[in-house]
Amino acid sequence: MDDVGIDVRKKLRNKLTPALVAKADKVIALNAKEELPDYLLRSPKLELWDVSDAGGTGALFHANIRDLIKEKVVDLIKQLD
16 A cells, blocks of 8 residues: 555454444445345445455555456445435
8 A cells, every 4th residue: 555655554343243233335345245244234335345355465466456356446435326
């Protein structure tokens, strides 16, 4: 992310809860479907994105995944607009 001027070193993940899902317009999951809780799988707000796990890969693979996610986010914004 440094390549694009974003520092994520101190960023922490928030645990997704049923209450957060209820407040959301849409929930995007990058996890494998089998890893998701039932309340999320039953939600019509869920959208699964097919994005490879970048764990254990090199910088180029991470950059490609970052760029893919950016494209998907831009497309989602256009859909919701």
